[in-house]
Amino acid sequence: MKNPNRLLSLILALLLAAAMFVSCQINDNGDDTTPAETTTTAPGSADETTLPAPNDLAIVIDGKSNAYVVRAEQLDSASPTVACAVDIHKAIKDTTGTAPGIRTDWTKDGVHDPDEIEILVGLTNYEESAYVYSQINYGDYLVKIVGNKLVVAAYSESALRIAANKLINLIKSTAQTGSLTITADTVIGDNVDTKLSALPVYEGGTFSATYPCSNKGIMVLVTDTDADEYRSYLEKLEESGFVEYTTNEIVDNLFATYTNNKYTINAGYYDYESSARIIIEPLAKPVGLKSDNVYTAVTTSQITGIGLEYKKSDGSYASNGLSILIRLTDGRFVIVDGGFNRSDSASLLLKAMKEQSTGYLKPGEKITVAAWIITHAHGDHSGVLKHIGVLTSSVKVEKFLVNFIADSERTKAMQAYPSNWTSGEGGGYADTFTAASIFGADVQWVHVGQVIYIADLTMEILYTIESFGPKVCNAFNTTSLVIKMTFGEGDEKTTFMMTGDATGNALEICARMFGEYLRSDIVQVAHHGYGTWGNDTGVIMAYKYMLPETVFWPQGTHAYPNYQTKGYNVVLFSPEYISGGQNPNFKEVYVTGVQGDSIVLPIPYKVGSGIVNRK
DSSP: OOOOOOOHHHHHHHHHHHTOBOSOEEOTTSOEEOOBOOOOOOOOOOOGGGSOOOOOEEEEETTEEOEEEEEOTTOOTTOHHHHHHHHHHHHHHHHHSOOOEEEESOOTTSOOOTTSEEEEESSOSSHHHHHHHTTOOTTEEEEEEETTEEEEEESSHHHHHHHHHHHHHHHHHHOBTTBEEEOTTOEEEEEOOHHHHTSOOOOSSEEEEEEEETTTEEEEEEESOOHHHHHHHHHHHHHTTOEEEEEEEETTEEEEEEEOSSEEEEEEEEGGGTEEEEEEEEOOOOOOOGGGOOOOOOSOOEEEEEOOBEEOTTSOEEOOOOEEEEEOTTSOEEEEEOOSSSHHHHHHHHHHHHHHTTTTOOTTOOEEEEEEEOOOOOHHHHGGGGGGGGTTTTEEEOEEEEOOOOHHHHHHHHHHOTTTSOTTTTTTHHHHHHHHHHHTOEEEEOOTTOEEEETTEEEEEEEOGGGTTTSOOSSGGGGOOEEEEEESSGGGOEEEEEOTTOOHHHHHHHHHHHGGGGOOSEEEOGGGGOOOTTOHHHHHHHHHHHOOSEEEEOOOTTTHHHHTTSHHHHTTSOTTTSTTOOOTTOOEEEEOOBTTOEEEEESSOOTTOOEEEOO
């Protein structure tokens, strides 16, 4: 834990926040009043002498409660902080036979009575909470009395749960029927996450949440911040021993990667929501710098969409699936997903790579896949990985590029949206690690703002599930990667927006975050043109910025007519092509088709130069 060296400015900020009004409520007299701001500013510094000394807290005396359990107003009922507050309340009731009061930190005038005995659970708008939080790092918890307030403090959900349980154990060992006193010298604290503790605490803004990420990472979300505070935080990272690896700026969004000998930090400032998202994970192999991208051109680039639609045993068609093969000028390939859990999907990939490398591949030389991108682990995208035996004798893979939802968040999502998630959905990510092991390939986690250079291809990561968290993921498609690909430079460059299965929520974030930067020559229709998971507006917003000349549609020919005229797809077309179209740039559409079909777009791409191969 750290010693307090900041708080006076925070207390002033809290008092100012308490005087602000954010929503209307009805007071006991029925008058319209506006509650004080309940969002809590991240801890600042304080002089301990400005706060009252700790007192013995008589929570229950002679069967009468003298205390309240308090949590932040803005939390919803499903919040872990609320659960901790409820559990502490229940422990007092069960052990003493008397229930304390329970309430939020909202007051009409924003002022709290220093004489009231209160148990403050999590980050509240009390200055006592701010003081105790100023004494801990992101991986710590601390239970401590300040004046008449017993503060239960931790940044992460797991640490707060431990702190609450420690306090509950103290209550159980101390309480008697009708009586509970917690003494002034009570201090319970520890570090429970060394990884989080390696992060310096963000100065300014509002601490919002921690969010588990895949690859054993965790994200700290700070809201109500700005670019200057974000830059100051990067300086704190350097002061803490982290070394800058790379920085990037897209529109007004700022990104940086830092490392030390144990951890990698990917930090981002999201201008549209005035937030900072700081992700720390075990030291990871870097994605590579532009200066490292040295290659010799042996061929031309092209994008191939592989048809996957097939007839099922019941006579219906499986018309989804995504398999994109990109040939680079140095002769290597990039694969996006690959298709179904069928050997045919793997065979089609191998056939295309062999045909496209005949002009330069030496006898006995293996085909090289420079990067295999798994947008998300749905069976029609990553199922092909169960059939890599078809490829191993002829193909070597250098790395897989992924970003999966954390298991704990996937479980939470299934519980919150049972009708949107199927049992075990998303579990296919394990196939990626199996495939990587068989190929001897690296698995690299990508993050928003990173740029990946492979031969003549530049890939910018525009969306991962980390941009949606800590909200509970409404559907597995919301975890899909979105990547802007640029081939070449200058007048000869071609831009291709790869959307995977990203649906409304993901694409809305892209639209709000990047705006006109989404403009692309070629756009892959998201989620095969299927549903948007309740957010048509988000898809439409993004497509109106993308405005492609060429629409690349990974869909079977039997299903395509049923989705072409959906309102969220129509905006990709011109009004002359389809009634309601809103894309003045539209020139053409390519549909990948049935199994055995393909479309090939030579790079640099010129409208009308696509090659359609039908079975």
